[in-house]
Amino acid sequence: MRIDIITIFPDYFAPLELSLIGKARAAGILDIRLHDLRSWTRDRHNTVDDTPYGGGPGMVMKPEPWGEALDTVTGGADAPPRLVLPTPSGTPFTQERAKRLSEEPWLVFACGRYEGIDARVVADAGRRMPVDEMSIGDYVLAGGESATTVIVETVSRLLPGVLGNAESAVQDSFAAGAMENLLEGPVYTKPAHWRDQEVPPVLLSGDHGAVDRWRRHEALRKTARNRPELLRELAARRLGELERSD
Numbered sequence: 001m002r003i004d005i006i007t008i009f010p011d012y013f014a015p016l017e018l019s020l021i022g023k024a025r026a027a028g029i030l031d032i033r034l035h036d037l038r039s040w041t042r043d044r045h046n047t048v049d050d051t052p053y054g055g056g057p058g059m060v061m062k063p064e065p066w067g068e069a070l071d072t073v074t075g076g077a078d079a080p081p082r083l084v085l086p087t088p089s090g091t092p093f094t095q096e097r098a099k100r101l102s103e104e105p106w107l108v109f110a111c112g113r114y115e116g117i118d119a120r121v122v123a124d125a126g127r128r129m130p131v132d133e134m135s136i137g138d139y140v141l142a143g144g145e146s147a148t149t150v151i152v153e154t155v156s157r158l159l160p161g162v163l164g165n166a167e168s169a170v171q172d173s174f175a176a177g178a179m180e181n182l183l184e185g186p187v188y189t190k191p192a193h194w195r196d197q198e199v200p201p202v203l204l205s206g207d208h209g210a211v212d213r214w215r216r217h218e219a220l221r222k223t224a225r226n227r228p229e230l231l232r233e234l235a236a237r238r239l240g241e242l243e244r245s246d
């Protein structure tokens, strides 16, 4: 997968050199390219923002640098990329959206700052490529870089060969499958006894059926405690499946 990131803070993405993603880039699984939006400014101050039409606080990112940056980065290719634009007003980014994004050959991330990007940039880009305006949660960041890092990390770990153990991605919370939409239960490793706490004996029993049942029980308990609304959704879905099979 190719990922292009357009930002006024390229250094923000140094963490993508590390760990799993760094290894995936070295292995050629991921091709991440950073672009400084200011490369496409024409004035000696490299201006990327201006006051909002209609008044109001803060500044808005000017359309011209974005238009030229997206033309350069996405132009000349046979098939256009999917443009991902993190924004507080986007549709929710979920594990299911991450799974779909992980099947794309090429993603371009537009990292806004200030109060956002002139709306004509998305409209113009939408004429040439699919555009996803995405929110990673109901809170307001100072810009799109953190959101882009979250989305890139979530998507990248789903790519074959990145985790090195496809199994662990499949069993994630929110991933389809036996534990669909339940939160992860507790995990343990050696030593079996630590600071007067024992690892639950079932996990040392070698009885895989009992371990699976225990893990599902713990996942249900944690979900009921921390995200009861997910259980309501799960119950409604299972009820629908049962009624359809009747």
Ligand SMILES: Nc1cc(-c2ccc3ccn(Cc4ccccn4)c3c2)[nH]n1
Pocket: 086, 087, 088, 089, 111, 112, 113, 114, 115, 116, 117, 134, 135, 136, 137, 138, 139, 140, 141, 142, 143, 144, 145, 147
């Ligand atoms: N889930 C999310 C995404 C963001 C996000 C993404 C991109 C930008 C570009 C600018 N800002 C700041 C800002 C402030 C006020 C109104 C609009 N935007 C961003 C915030 N916050 N929370």
